Amino acid sequence: MSTAGKVIKCKAAVLWELNKPFSIEEVEVAPPKAHEVRIKMVATGICRSDDHVVNGSLVTRLPVVLGHEGAGIVESIGEGVTTVRPGDKVIPLFIPQCGKCNVCKHPEANLCLKFQLKEPRGTLNDGTCRFTCRGKPIHHFLGTSTFTQYTVVDEMSVAKIHADSPLEKVCLIGCGFSTGYGSAVKIAKVTQGSTCAVFGLGGVGLSVIMGCKAAGAARIIAVDINKDKFARAKQVGATECINPQDYEKPIEEVLKEVSGGGVDFSFEVIGRLDTMMSALLCCQEAYGVSVIVGVPPHAQNISMNPMLLLTGRTWKGAIFGGFKSKESVPKLVTDFMAKKFSLDQLITHVLPLEKINEGFDLLRSGMR
Known part of the structure; x- marks a missing residue:
């Protein structure tokens, strides 16, 4: 039965307080609004920047679903979305590419003015959240939030990638490798x-x-x-x-x-x-x-x-290595598929979402 247009209940790792473990919760993920995309997440990496939020050295609004280095499959799209469709393999982009601001129009620069790192709102582009848990809104992280079974992103924050790409590997192109x-x-x-x-x-x-x-x-x-x-x-x-x-x-x-x-x-x-x-x-x-x-x-x-x-x-x-996200990520995935580089050496452990706190312990111990 199609889930398009309906609220999806799924598991997510929620950070309620600084310096505390993630809590695996049942969250409600609202359908995408106009120019938004709902993604079934398949794989996500753990990045030091996520841990910076946990320890307070990188500021964002709490409670929050972190994660910004993931890959998944489009579950449904909102009105007006043209660059992806349900069933597409995609990578969420923590630096969006709106294509309209001065930075996006610059031939070299990539820090789109819609990027939220310096002034984190914890929302999507329209100023609202798509996650709810225990009756409370849960904030987004950098417009991606990949520590969840389903997430919603703005269309400018997602890139369609090669249909045969292994998502458990190319998720690293979403941040660390690139x-x-x-x-x-x-x-x-x-x-x-x-x-x-x-x-x-x-x-x-x-x-x-x-x-x-x-x-x-x-x-x-x-x-x-x-x-x-x-x-x-x-x-x-x-x-x-x-x-x-x-x-x-x-x-x-x-x-x-x-x-x-x-x-x-x-x-x-x-x-x-x-x-x-x-x-x-x-x-x-x-x-x-x-x-x-x-x-x-x-x-x-x-x-x-x-x-x-x-x-x-x-x-x-x-x-993000200076790459313009929406146009560069698909090319990097294609290069990976052509064996121009390997990602195997960047993967040390594979864990289920329920063991995310073990993953962060490994990160902090230097095993990454």
Whole structure:
């Protein structure tokens, strides 16, 4: 029996309070309104940004259904939707692409003005929620909310993908892989034969390494205090691994020594202010490029000497690897289907929704 136009009752992981476990609840998911899409979620990744909400370093409205790295199948569509239809495989987009704002019209930029990270409303574009639990409205997260069996998104926040794609793998293109890979190939524009340093070897850091390798970097130096991550980093393309705790001098000095004066490109994929400075300082002072990939702590600032940039360094940042979401995600999935890159090394565990708290424990322990 068709569920189109009807309220769907399903399970979702709801965060009611900060620093508390997720609660698996029965939620009611309302039908999509005009220009909205209801999706049956098949798979979702756990991202450090979700954990930033749990611990309060990334602010959004509570209670909330988190998750922004998922893939599913369109269950029904609202009036006026033209880019997807029921039965399509799709990836929700935490950065929308409205196609109308100045950013969307810019040939390079991707941070659509409808994006909610800086001012999270916790709603869809019309200012209302589609989730209800215990008689209370439950907020959305970044217009996606993938920690649920069904979700509703705006049409500008969903991309139709290859019909044969394995959703349990390509869900990672919804955030982690694209964020890292794009930071190397699109934002830094890593060059053939160059030397790169990557700080942080979680899923996004590994994706940065994959991007550096694809761009032809000759040396890719992986940096992390967890040596257990080194083997996987080398599997995806790191040429050497360094643990800062093995040295008495600052890691930026170590990297400048081993690279003969500074690396060509560096990437901070942790979200710490001290490692952001180290990543900048380890760059060659005349032409090095450093990219901030990790989400920094809420309301914290860096104090730095402008001379670090005056000499010629470039300091950059980007969200989602600089990719325009609605047009780029289908292409990345097609590239995956053509075996231009693998996602297998980014998957360490597969758990049911009911064990989401175990998944976050694994994330916090460094197993990702």
